[in-house]
Amino acid sequence: MAVETVVEGAPERRRWLSILAKAPAKDVIAAWDGLAERPAYRPLRAPEIGMVLVRGRMGGGGDAFNLGEMTVTRAAVRLESGETGIGYVAGRDRRHAEIAAAVDAMMQSADLRPAVEGAVVARLARGQDERRDTAARKAAATKVDFFTMVRTRSPG
């Protein structure tokens, strides 16, 4: 049975963890390296690579089914000021997971939050919106509208 770690401060914290998890590793690393000041932290759980089973639900009314497994890297770090952050990210980039955990910890601290909120979290969220928008446009361009001619047979 899995250990449950309940996300506190949900849904706000859930939102930024989701952004960090889904962002491409290179964007996260670039955003982190671009910070003027990075706080010191020590690992609570060194980054480790594993697999999670992704489950889905058809329509919303359907039963849950196993969609497949995906590779996930997780890490947990503690800042010197005491905040603990966790990072679960898609893919197998250890540094991505560690940075996600450090950003999560900084977002929980009133002092450190302004440094990362705009420069990392909002920046990654914008990138995600752009990618989603591009994908939606490409999909929309190939959309075919089917319509049915009005039946002409007169009611008998």
Added chain:
Amino acid sequence: MSASAPATLDLAEVSPAFDDPTRESQAVFRKVMDAVARPGTIQDLAFAPVAPQGLDRAAGAVALTLFDFETPTWLDPALRGGAAEGWMRFHCGCPLTNDPAKAAFALITDALAAPDLAAFNQGDAKYPDRSTTLVFQLPSLEGGAQVTLIGPGIKDKASLALAGLPTGFWDQVQANHAKFQFGVDLIFVAGDRLTALPRSTRVTLRGD
């Protein structure tokens, strides 16, 4: 999961574990393996990280190395609900059980209040290896009543003088040995030292 376990885990209370999980857990595994292969020898785990309150470093190192999501673990009441439980849930990810007969591992810090060895999983005829491995945390591995050990891994004989065990404990160990192939295996830790008694070792008290 143990009924007393809190549903949520407060990460702020969890202290770090191994700095380098791969190498350190391999080193601990080697020490445990040597201890089981050569009953009566005392292994040194001085490199182990500091464990949370209630656990000695050697006990924490054994937990980090051997316990995982596939090993239901029985914690004695002194450890339940404390810092050690949260630490193990986070770092080992092991499910906790209140039923000694379902446990793959048991971690006992209060040997005087521990259940009888026969209360734990004794293994079954097809898989005797699935019995419980008990980890006893003792005040010292020396200075107690001396016992003589004979069996596989021991040339002639060896001896141990574990401190802090309840009276009648060695009777339980002898009964455990008599059931071979069934029975539990025992690991004893104190501070950063470790020794082990597999079920194959025959134990005699001085004077028997």
